[in-house]
Amino acid sequence: MHDRGEAARALAGMAEALRLVEGRSPAELRRRALALLREGLALPWGRCLALDASGRWLAEDADQARLACDDFRHPYAHAIRRGEPLSLALGEARSRLDHEAFQASIAGLAHDWRLVVRPLRARDGRREWLGVLALAGPAERLEALAERDDYRAFEALLCHLWAWLARQHDERRDQARLRDSLAELNDGARRRTLSERLGREILGASPAIRALRDQLARVAETHLAVLLQGETGTGKELVARGIHGVSPRAEGPFMAINCAAIPESLLEAELFGHVRGAFSGAERSREGLLGQADGGTLFLDEIGDMPLALQAKLLRVLESGRYRPLGGNEERRVDLRLVAATHQPLHRRIREGAFRADLYYRLGQFPLTLPALRERREDIPALAEAFIADFCRREGRGDIGLGRAALRVLAARDFPGNVRELRNLIDYACAMTPEGEDIQPEALPPEAAGGGAEDLPAGEEQAPRRPGPEEVVDLRRALRDYEATLIQQRLARYDGNRTLAAESLGLPKRTLAHKCRQLQLDSP
Numbered sequence: 387m388h389d390r391g392e393a394a395r396a397l398a399g400m401a402e403a404l405r406l407v408e409g410r411s412p413a414e415l416r417r418r419a420l421a422l423l424r425e426g427l428a429l430p431w432g433r434c435l436a437l438d439a440s441g442r443w444l445a446e447d448a449d450q451a452r453l454a455c456d457d458f459r460h461p462y463a464h465a466i467r468r469g470e471p472l473s474l475a476l477g478e479a480r481s482r483l484d485h486e487a488f489q490a491s492i493a494g495l496a497h498d499w500r501l502v503v504r505p506l507r508a509r510d511g512r513r514e515w516l517g518v519l520a521l522a523g524p525a526e527r528l529e530a531l532a533e534r535d536d537y538r539a540f541e542a543l544l545c546h547l548w549a550w551l552a553r554q555h556d557e558r559r560d561q562a563r564l565r566d567s568l569a570e571l572n573d574g575a576r577r578r579t580l581s582e583r584l585g586r587e588i589l590g591a592s593p594a595i596r597a598l599r600d601q602l603a604r605v606a607e608t609h610l611a612v613l614l615q616g617e618t619g620t621g622k623e624l625v626a627r628g629i630h631g632v633s634p635r636a637e638g639p640f641m642a643i644n645c646a647a648i649p650e651s652l653l654e655a656e657l658f659g660h661v662r663g664a665f666s667g668a669e670r671s672r673e674g675l676l677g678q679a680d681g682g683t684l685f686l687d688e689i690g691d692m693p694l695a696l697q698a699k700l701l702r703v704l705e706s707g708r709y710r711p712l713g714g715n716e717e718r719r720v721d722l723r724l725v726a727a728t729h730q731p732l733h734r735r736i737r738e739g740a741f742r743a744d745l746y747y748r749l750g751q752f753p754l755t756l757p758a759l760r761e762r763r764e765d766i767p768a769l770a771e772a773f774i775a776d777f778c779r780r781e782g783r784g785d786i787g788l789g790r791a792a793l794r795v796l797a798a799r800d801f802p803g804n805v806r807e808l809r810n811l812i813d814y815a816c817a818m819t820p821e822g823e824d825i826q827p828e829a830l831p832p833e834a835a836g837g838g839a840e841d842l843p844a845g846e847e848q849a850p851r852r853p854g855p856e857e858v859v860d861l862r863r864a865l866r867d868y869e870a871t872l873i874q875q876r877l878a879r880y881d882g883n884r885t886l887a888a889e890s891l892g893l894p895k896r897t898l899a900h901k902c903r904q905l906q907l908d909s910p
């Protein structure tokens with residue numbers, strides 16, 4: 387049985403122990419323990435240092451000045467290296483140890499006091515944390531310290547609590563790191579998955595297209611409005627569908643409209659819808675694209691061509707999430723993501739006063755520029771192969787290959803019409819190539835043989851604009867027109883010299899002459 391005094395001491399010890407761990411960090415524990423010791427032993431000076439995880443530095447706390455533990459000019463290195471306590475008079479410490487920081491720390495202490503440095507070892511099964519406890523004061527207060535039961539119990543308690551807190555501290559840190567990296571991994575993994583899904587439709591392995599897919603995967607998860615800028619045929623609509631398809635709105639509708647293709651007077655009704663009797667001929671009410679896109683994505687192509695009055699109304703919808711159908715009295719709520727696209731620089735339209743700057747900034751919460759095909763030529767072979775496979779599937783044709791010479795011709799081309807142009811070209815070449823054979827350069831439409839209007843030297847007159855690939859309704863005629871334009875330009879470049887023009891086009895002179903007759907071209 388304990389007597390009352392013993393029980394009271396044990397309780398006081400427990401209270402002390404609880405006070406010691408209040409701080410929850412090993413550094414705080416050491417600070418508190420040192421304060422208790424100095425108070426209990428009435429010591430004027432003390433320090434408690436711990437060895438860091440590298441095993442090279444001793445410090446009171448991570449953000450305090452540190453001392454190298456292999457620097458034997460201070461006493462802590464001796465104690466920690468030998469694993470034994472050290473006791474010396476301060477006068478001796480002053481003369482024998484010339485570590486500047488150490489000397490500065492004991493500068494004000496009396497010469498005849500003693501300095502005791504005790505190594506501390508906190509152990510927890512597998513792990514160990516080392517440190518030193520340094521105390522200085524009148525000799526009588528420090529004498530036989532190690533023999534005192536209460537001191538030894540205190541030191542043991544300190545090491546025990548230190549190991550316990552350090553383990554918790556390390557575990558918390560490890561868990562936090564794990565949590566962070568898991569979150570990162572999951573995030574990264576999810577984005578990678580989305581990016582891979584996008585890669586099934588948005589083809590290409592060039593750095594530019596990979597970066598684009600990564601960006602799309604990022605923005606798909608948000609509700610931000612996306613502004614796609616890029617030349618014609620770079621895949622703006624494909625990208626808009628891609629964003630929708632991997633976004634949380636994928637189950638909702640995807641509605642698209644080309645603002646340039648619809649007469650101004652109809653665009654507003656198309657977008658906002660109308661109620662019955664809103665205008666003459668409106669016999670029934672009709673939901674607009676805004677309403678139809680509720681819960682999904684609205685793609686506004688060629689936004690730069692939207693009339694100014696409508697731009698103001700669109701801005702209001704984006705800011706308030708509400709719209710009013712034509713002729714209607716009540717506002718409706720709408721929840722959609724807007725993806726807008728333009729092939730013309732909107733900055734220029736803003737300068738011209740044709741586009742509202744505030745709408746531009748609202749649309750461009752997440753601006754993306756799609757790379758032109760000529761900036762990612764390395765994607766041409768894979769795209770061409772994919773389009774060939776697509777053609778064969780669509781047309782129910784047997785396999786067609788892509789000859790190396792034809793691929794070289796394709797790789798050298800500029801593709802002002804970008805991926806769309808490549809796709810149309812491949813469709814044409816596939817139609818010209820028998821099943822089981824490879825596409826040859828001759829199967830490619832003439833423009834693929836190199837040299838277009840872009841080749842013309844500065845100042846040379848440009849031919850009237852050719853119809854874009856999407857506008858062609860008569861392939862043979864389009865090809866003939868293009869051939870004629872090209873030959874005329876070459877003849878003009880060489881002042882009507884058919885030999886030079888034929889040479890520059892890789893044709894025998896007789897063939898050129900024949901073509902000129904056929905196409906009814908007179909040399910200038």
Ligand SMILES: Nc1ncnc2c1ncn2[C@@H]1O[C@H](COP(=O)(O)OP(=O)(O)OP(=O)(O)O)[C@@H](O)[C@H]1O
Pocket residue numbers: 587588589590616617618619620621622623624625687729805806809
């Ligand atoms: N990275 C790509 N991978 C596969 N097909 C693509 C890619 N980019 C574009 N395409 C194809 O090219 C054609 C044109 O794409 P899309 O209509 O999306 O271009 P766009 O930039 O919207 O053109 P425009 O500005 O003329 O409206 C489509 O057939 C599309 O499938």
